[in-house]
Amino acid sequence: MPEGIILKGVGGFYEVLDENDLQSIYTCKVRGVFRKNELTPLPGDRVVFKILDEKKKEGHIEKIADRRNSFIRPPVANIDQLAIVMAVNSPEPDLMLVDKLIISCQAKDIRPLIIINKTDLDEGGSVDELRKIYEPTGFPIIMLSKFLKESYDKLHQELIGYTTAFAGQSGVGKSTILNMIMDNWLMETGDVSEKIKRGKHTTRHVQLFRLDNGGFILDTPGFSSYSLSEINHQELDSYYPDFKDCLGLCRFKGCSHRNEPGCAVKELCSQGKLDKGRYNRYVELYGELKEIYDNRYRR
Numbered sequence: 001m002p003e004g005i006i007l008k009g010v011g012g013f014y015e016v017l018d019e020n021d022l023q024s025i026y027t028c029k030v031r032g033v034f035r036k037n038e039l040t041p042l043p044g045d046r047v048v049f050k051i052l053d054e055k056k057k058e059g060h061i062e063k064i065a066d067r068r069n070s071f072i073r074p075p076v077a078n079i080d081q082l083a084i085v086m087a088v089n090s091p092e093p094d095l096m097l098v099d100k101l102i103i104s105c106q107a108k109d110i111r112p113l114i115i116i117n118k119t120d121l122d123e124g125g126s127v128d129e130l131r132k133i134y135e136p137t138g139f140p141i142i143m144l145s146k147f148l149k150e151s152y153d154k155l156h157q158e159l160i161g162y163t164t165a166f167a168g169q170s171g172v173g174k175s176t177i178l179n180m181i182m183d184n185w186l187m188e189t190g191d192v193s194e195k196i197k198r199g200k201h202t203t204r205h206v207q208l209f210r211l212d213n214g215g216f217i218l219d220t221p222g223f224s225s226y227s228l229s230e231i232n233h234q235e236l237d238s239y240y241p242d243f244k245d246c247l248g249l250c251r252f253k254g255c256s257h258r259n260e261p262g263c264a265v266k267e268l269c270s271q272g273k274l275d276k277g278r279y280n281r282y283v284e285l286y287g288e289l290k291e292i293y294d295n296r297y298r299r
């Protein structure tokens, strides 16, 4: 039976892209068994489906593959990359949000792709400052400006083979970036292009779009913030790849890297190898998570 990926679902009907014939999208319903098991298919799900009518492109979803991850808002499964967008200014970057998104990505097995947008508004080296804060994480960083069309080519490269969603504060330019991608790199499907189909939709469903390079993007930037409450403060440091090299080097085992003497993370900071702001936000977040933990049995 053919395998595919759900691009979107509306009112119990799912658009399934045939992975062996990328020109074919089947409108599928779900077999009754699923409904009984309360497993609701989501855009992004990899499925096995049965073709009921080849001409009308109708089918049945028979099986949903195990998910890498799934989300309720927006309802989607199997995101494997999150583009975390910040602007150089307008609005001022909310780096706490950026840090939190980077952490939750790792908790959900998602690759963070850091985007510094509106580089045309750079004054006094802010782009460089932002880049230096996040470079030690080792995650890819891309600089974009809507006035610099070539800057998007690098982004296009980073989307190959991933299903990417976009996140970031309001006004940082997520929609602008998505439109640019849609205009340039959508795969044409069947005799109606995705672009035209997209234009016809006035209501906003969660939808995956396939790019010409094999990647998928999610056109709804709904991942503005996550709750980190499921992360234990004691393991918070493991979500900072920029600390990783020195984690075993603190004088005390189980060092929280706040006030303990002989802390290798603080040392990293004083050597200028770790951004002070990033460190301070770690301390703040540690405090927040510890409070959640300490109050876990209270109402």
Ligand SMILES: Nc1nc2c(ncn2[C@@H]2O[C@H](COP(=O)(O)OP(=O)(O)OP(=O)(O)O)[C@@H](O)[C@H]2O)c(=O)[nH]1
Pocket (backbone or CB within 6 Å): 117, 118, 119, 120, 121, 144, 145, 146, 147, 168, 169, 170, 171, 172, 173, 174, 175, 176, 177, 221
């Ligand atoms: N100078 C400059 N302005 C940009 C750039 N990218 C986007 N903008 C502008 O920033 C404003 C906000 O852009 P949007 O794409 O709507 O931002 P958004 O992240 O989708 O915002 P929300 O939908 O509210 O979350 C618009 O006026 C854009 O034209 C850029 O590279 N440089």
Ligand SMILES: [Mg+2]
Pocket (backbone or CB within 6 Å): 174, 175, 176, 221
């Ligand atoms: Mg927008």
Ligand SMILES: [Zn+2]
Pocket (backbone or CB within 6 Å): 250, 255, 256, 257, 258, 260, 262, 263, 264, 265, 266
């Ligand atoms: Zn320490």
